[in-house]
Amino acid sequence: QQADARAVGDPARIGVGGVSYGAGISLLASAHDPRIKAVVALSGWADLVESIYSGRTQHVQAAALLGATGRLTGRPGPELNRILGDFLASDLAREQEMIDWGRKRSPAEHVDRLNANGTAVMLGNAWGDTIFPPNQYASFFEKLTGPKRLEFRPGDHATAEGLGLFGLPNDTWDNARRWFDRHLRGERNGVDTEQPVQIKSRSSSGYEGYADWKSVGSAGTEKLALADTEHLFTGVNTGADGGIVLLSSTLDQFTKIPPMASVPLLPRAFAAVWQSDRLGSERRVRGTARLHTTVTPTRSDGTFVAYLYDVGPLGIGKLVTHAPHTFHGKTPGRPFGVDLDLFSTAYDVPAGHRLALVIDTVDPLYAEYNPTGAQLTFSSPRQDPSYVSVPLGAR
Structure with a gap:
């Protein structure tokens, strides 16, 4: 069985990808397992605290939706239920405990491990993501030192890549496949020679490429x-x-x-x-x-x-x-x-x-x-x- 597995895949060159919860878990796994050589994280979080508590303000609709989705699709444990309950109840006495809990689960806190592993990281998100806003992804992207790519498009949480989940044509998933092909299979498909920051304006069509995030708004x-x-x-x-x-x-x-x-x-x-x-x-x-x-x-x-x-x-x-x-x-x-x-x-x-x-x-x-x-x-x-x-x- 091991021989059969090695015939179809290299256990030392693993790629992981996900949307939303899957994106955050993919980044966390990549920081802790050097066998993961490439990751695609779409509509996820790099900083959980900044995502739903930016400006020291509870994003209550986002947190309530995350909690409800967790209950519908899984079995939240007592720790998560308590943290989410305190968060939605605005229990300031437990503020630092909640922040510490969120940081522990934030890939941004483990960026040094990702960089040490040399993992090739592709991040994708929507400008209007009301659950995991784009700022925290952009900040995380700037801290990465290995192969990296950042894509921002119009939309909300998972809507930019949503149609691709059903097998329909989708730029996000096309680029995700190219990313895996380049960094797992070694195919020279050009994805690593393009500008690493690719954005689409909410007002117009077509993509704009930039050398880094700081260059996006560098015209004044x-x-x-x-x-x-x-x-x-x-x-x-x-x-x-x-x-x-x-x-x-x-x-x-x-x-x-x-x-x-x-x-x-x-x-x-x-x-x-x-x-x-x-x-x-x-x-x-x-x-x-x-x-x-x-x-x-x-x-x-x-x-x-x-x-x-x-x-x-x-x-x-x-x-x-x-x-x-x-x-x-x-x-x-x-x-x-x-x-x-x-x-x-x-x-x-x-x-x-x-x-x-x-x-x-x-x-x-x-x-x-x-x-x-x-x-x-x-x-x-x-x-x-x-x-x-x-x-x-x-x-």
Whole structure:
């Protein structure tokens, strides 16, 4: 039997691949077993904490969906049930325990082992993945030193490669097969000579290749100054939000219709709004937009969500990207600085449109910690101006 097995495969040159849970497990296995020479991890996690607890905010829809899927397809153990229950209940007394649990199960914590093994790693994800957002994959990719490839496409969790699971034509799986053929069979099919970062914009067709992740948004930045002080009350959903887990980004993938909001009609008592002038030329947003601002709370705990919109002539904003942020233990009335990375994306803003940053405090995707009656003030001190920096790609 061993001879038969060796006749059809080399036990010292194993390839593993998976989607979602299978992707994360494939990466973890590759870090701990040097026989695995190539891995394809699609719509997975590299950093479990950053995936569902970014900005110190519970991604409650994502976590609830993961928990429900686990119960439908498996038998979660008592440890997982307890951790997930504490997470969804926002039990801050167990926050560090939950973070430690997530880190232990994060491939990013074992990247040195992957690099020592020389494993060839291909990562694929969707820009709008509401379960495992793209930022954590991009950061992980940059830490890999062996053969590597990173692909980002429009869509949500597993939707970019979903049709390929049924045997239908699919770019993701075509490239996965090429990856295995090159790094397991030694076929010279060109996959390792292409630019290692391949992305597709949410606004256009065709792929863009880059030498590394940092090059994606290397053509400059569009900086939107957040000069005016904005004061808002918390606890109200203004209509600006990130959509619905799995559904909204899938709709964007197939129809190019992302979550939208009428920016002029947003209630200014509950939403802070800053807009650019009309853009004289197209802006190709590529990479990770970053918010820098100063916040003064009236309570020690709170949550806000920042949204970047593409605003057309009629004031309808199409969501470009967003991210949540939660704080605890702050002194009421004392300002503090916030630096927040929004979720990475590729989106083309047409000439004549505006960029708008909107901040409110309630989004169904996330838990929120705003006590009743709490207020937030966003300011731009002269010595430390507030802004959102938007990375741009070449035309």
